Amino acid sequence: MALLEVKDLSVYYGVIQALKGISFEVNEGEIVTLIGANGAGKTTTMQSVIGLIPSRSGSVIYDGHDITKTPCHKIVHLGMSQVPEGRRVFQELTVYENLVMGAYTKKRDAAFKEDIEKIYTRFPRLAERKNQIAGTLSGGEQQMLAMGRALMSKPKLLMLDEPSMGLSPLLVDKVFEIIKDINRDGTTILLVEQNAGKSLAISDRAYVLETGSIVLSGTGDELAASDEVKKAYLGG
Amino acid sequence: MKFIETLINGLSMGSTYAMISLGYTMVYGIAKMLNFAHGDIIMVGGYTIFITMSLSGNPILGLLAAVIFCVALGVTIEKIAYKPLRGASPLAVLITAIGVSYLLQSTAQIIFGSAPKMVNIANLGNVKFAGLNIPLYTLITLGCSMVIMIVLSLFVKYTKTGRAMIAVSEDKGAAQLMGINVNGIIMITFAIGSALAAFAGLFMLMKSPSLTNTLGAMPGIKAFTAAVIGGIGSIPGAMVGGLLIGVVEAVSLTIPVIAPYTDAIEFLILIVILLVRPTGILGKKRREKV
Numbered sequence: 027m028a029l030l031e032v033k034d035l036s037v038y039y040g041v042i043q044a045l046k047g048i049s050f051e052v053n054e055g056e057i058v059t060l061i062g063a064n065g066a067g068k069t070t071t072m073q074s075v076i077g078l079i080p081s082r083s084g085s086v087i088y089d090g091h092d093i094t095k096t097p098c099h100k101i102v103h104l105g106m107s108q109v110p111e112g113r114r115v116f117q118e119l120t121v122y123e124n125l126v127m128g129a130y131t132k133k134r135d136a137a138f139k140e141d142i143e144k145i146y147t148r149f150p151r152l153a154e155r156k157n158q159i160a161g162t163l164s165g166g167e168q169q170m171l172a173m174g175r176a177l178m179s180k181p182k183l184l185m186l187d188e189p190s191m192g193l194s195p196l197l198v199d200k201v202f203e204i205i206k207d208i209n210r211d212g213t214t215i216l217l218v219e220q221n222a223g224k225s226l227a228i229s230d231r232a233y234v235l236e237t238g239s240i241v242l243s244g245t246g247d248e249l250a251a252s253d254e255v256k257k258a259y260l261g262g
Numbered sequence: 263m264k265f266i267e268t269l270i271n272g273l274s275m276g277s278t279y280a281m282i283s284l285g286y287t288m289v290y291g292i293a294k295m296l297n298f299a300h301g302d303i304i305m306v307g308g309y310t311i312f313i314t315m316s317l318s319g320n321p322i323l324g325l326l327a328a329v330i331f332c333v334a335l336g337v338t339i340e341k342i343a344y345k346p347l348r349g350a351s352p353l354a355v356l357i358t359a360i361g362v363s364y365l366l367q368s369t370a371q372i373i374f375g376s377a378p379k380m381v382n383i384a385n386l387g388n389v390k391f392a393g394l395n396i397p398l399y400t401l402i403t404l405g406c407s408m409v410i411m412i413v414l415s416l417f418v419k420y421t422k423t424g425r426a427m428i429a430v431s432e433d434k435g436a437a438q439l440m441g442i443n444v445n446g447i448i449m450i451t452f453a454i455g456s457a458l459a460a461f462a463g464l465f466m467l468m469k470s471p472s473l474t475n476t477l478g479a480m481p482g483i484k485a486f487t488a489a490v491i492g493g494i495g496s497i498p499g500a501m502v503g504g505l506l507i508g509v510v511e512a513v514s515l516t517i518p519v520i521a522p523y524t525d526a527i528e529f530l531i532l533i534v535i536l537l538v539r540p541t542g543i544l545g546k547k548r549r550e551k552v
Contacts, residue, residue, distance in 0.1 A: 078435055102441035114436040116429055118546070127429050130422070131441040179441065 028087075029054045029183055029214050030075070030106075035084035037067075037074045044070045046238040047084060052183065057205070057215040059225045059246070061259055062235035068218040069111050071235070072187045075216075076108050077101045089182060103131050107181035111188045111218075113172040117161030121152050124160050124171055128178030145174040148204070166197040173204065177213075184208060185216045190224065202228055222259035226250040234259075263393050268516050269509065274400035275469075276508020277407030281462040282478075282485030283492065283500035284414065285455030291431040291495035292451045295355045299339065299362035301482015303456050307332045307463030308473045309370060312381045321383045321464070328460040336456025337449055345445070370475035378472040383464070399468040410461065411501055414454070418497060423450060431495065484511075484525075487532045493545025502543055506531075 030052040037045040045067050052058045060068050073079045075086055077098035085094045093101050116124050125145060129138055146153035149170040155163065160171060169189060176184060186205065190198040198221065206228050209215050219225035226232055229246035234255060242254060249255045282304065289297045310331045311324035318324075343362050347355050386398035418424035429437040430447045438444055459478075466481065467473060484507055492503025507528055514524040535543065 076439065078438060097443075098438040099441045099443045102439060108439050110436060110439060114433055114439075116432050116436065118432060119428065123425070127425065127437075127440050130426065176439075 027054055028052065029089055030216065031085075031087040032071075032075060033085045033087075035071070035074060035086065036082045037070050037079060038082050044238055045074065045081075048235070048238070048240050049084075050233050050240060050243070052214060052216050054182075054214055055209075055212070056230040057209050057217060057228055057246075059217040059219055059229040059232040060235050061219055061222045061225060061232060061249075061255075063258075064220070065237070066235040067238045068235055069187055070238075072108060072111075072185055072216075072218055076106060076185065102179060105180070105182040106185070107176040107179050107183070108185040109169075109172045109176045109187060109189060111191070113165075113168045115160040115163075115168050115171045115175065118159065120157050120159055121163070121171055122156040124175050125152075125178050128175035131179050141178055141180065145177060148177075148207070149174050165192050166194070166200075169193060169197075169201060170204075173201075173208075177208065181213060183214045183216060185218075187218045188220060189217070190219065190221050198224065222255065223250070226255075264516075267394055267396060268512050270394075270396055270404070271400055272509035272512030273505060274404045274508070275512055276505035277404050277411075278462050278465040278469075278504075279481065279485045279488050279507050280411065280501045280504025281407055281458045281465070282481060283489040283504040284411075284497065285458050286486050287489040287492070287494055287496060287500040288427075288451050289455055290489070291497075292427055293340075293344070293448045295344065295352065296359060296486075297344075297452075297455075298356065298359040298482075298486075299366060300455060300459060301478035301480075301485070302363050302366040303332050303336055303459040304463040304466065304478035304481065305370060305473075305475060306335055306366060307460035308381070308467055308477050309374060309379075310460070311383075311464060311467060312379050312473055315381060315383070324383075325460065325464050328463055329457050332456040332460040332463075333453045336452045336459075340449060340452040345448075367475045367479070374475065376474070378474045381467045381471050381473050383468045383471070386468070399465075403465040403468065406461065407465070410458065414458075415497065423447070427451065480525075484528060487528060491532055491535050491542055493542030496542070496544045496546070499542055499544035 028051040033049050034047040035045055036043065036047050048071065060071060062068050074081050077093065077096055081094065085092060088106060089104060091104060116127060125142055129141065132138055151167055152170055152174055155167065160168065163171060189201050193201065202224050205215060205217065217225055226246040226249055232244065232246050232249045233240050234242035234249065242249065285300045286297065289295065307328040310328040314324040314327040315321060339362055343358050344355060347358060389396050389398050389401060418427060426437065426442045426447050429440060429442060430444055434444055466477065485504060488503035488507040489500045491506060492499030510528055510531060511524055514527050515521050520527065
């Protein structure tokens with residue numbers, strides 16, 4: 027069953043059409059990736075789906091709700107969560123306070139304490155640094171924090187926008203491993219990546235986005251094997 | 263002794279400025295706009311106190327009515343004048359705020375005329391102890407403001423709404439992704455700022471009973487100066503800046519040679535502090551986000 031169903035979504039920045047009526051879906055339990063070059067519209071798609079930027083036409087159905095015109099904060103309450111491009115952790119708050127912000131939609135009860143312990147178990151580095159100001163963390167640690175923060179709302183669908191950007195190769199592997207882990211624990215994943223090789227390897231299905239349109243789709247393996255993808259995104 | 267009296271008077275004036283500064287700084291921090299109509303909310307609060315007192319004679323009732331009316335007005339102005347401009351150029355918002363300021367002043371003039379109204383809050387007299395002779399209203403102003411500032415600081419630090427305010431001031435988009443209703447938080451910020459302005463209106467009328475439609479203009483500008491000196495966007499900064507401006511003003515007024523230049527001296531301090539610390543005393547340097 028499709029958890030997220032995007033149909034003919036069009037987004038404009040002024041007169042420039044950034045998304046030209048794209049359609050895709052994410053089924054419950056899947057990892058789905060959108061790959062594409064810089065400026066293809068990946069981040070626009072992510073922000074439009076979660077209601078940060080308005081769409082001009084098309085529809086977004088999530089978990090049975092039509093959320094096309096729903097403002098972002100209400101969509102988050104429906105159980106969708108996003109790790110934005112560039113992490114955007116709250117620089118002046120501590121690691122712990124950032125995680126508390128992530129649980130904004132939840133009550134601060136016993137379950138909250140349990141959730142935060144789960145995050146610390148998944149990301150031991152965050153436990154070590156829980157009282158450190160987030161702005162002083164390294165890029166990798168900030169990525170972990172952004173992921174932990176997004177998980178604090180216990181989303182059904184977790185969207186990650188370029189989680190591997192700017193990280194060392196070792197950390198990139200770690201991030202993809204964690205994404206797989208999160209998925210195995212029952213969270214559906216929509217991923218946007220420039221690192222096509224690594225993301226296709228963990229994806230059930232994927233879409234290729236080119237200048238605002240979806241030009242290819244298939245399973246992760248199919249796309250990884252396709253000549254066009256190889257040529258354009260896998261360097262050979 | 264004289265100096266201590268001056269200092270207490272200065273802190274009292276300063277805490278009134280701080281009440282106003284907080285409105286500027288919180289709105290700037292959270293809605294990223296300079297609300298130049300903020301000073302005029304004080305004036306509206308003043309007239310609300312005037313009306314309530316002429317009907318009932320009770321200053322507490324006057325304050326209550328002023329708080330309620332100012333909050334309603336502040337929130338309405340935000341909804342009608344500023345909210346439609348979310349995302350517009352900062353200049354458009356600034357001009358709108360100046361327009362709202364003139365609208366409020368002119369409306370008050372049409373309703374109440376240009377002649378000053380006398381609002382005698384209460385004859386509070388002076389307090390004498392340990393050789394000091396201090397007007398009671400300065401102590402009330404100082405005490406109330408301190409309590410309000412402490413409560414506000416605790417509210418921002420420890421409540422869910424307060425934390426959401428910090429999140430919105432740092433990154434609106436990320437705050438929305440946490441599930442925070444940014445428009446709601448901006449509305450609450452305007453409500454708090456307007457309530458504080460109503461208190462400032464009462465404090466100013468206790469000090470000097472003459473009420474005109476420009477009551478809030480000069481204190482508004484000075485409190486804005488105080489907010490910038492303290493570091494605009496910073497709540498403790500607005501408090502420190504307000505108290506500093508108040509003490510400087512009180513001290514300067516007791517020295518006959520420089521007393522006529524008091525306003526100039528305050529703005530000079532602004533210039534000097536901005537030259538040394540462009541972000542203000544407690545303002546943080548924000549890392550530019552790419």
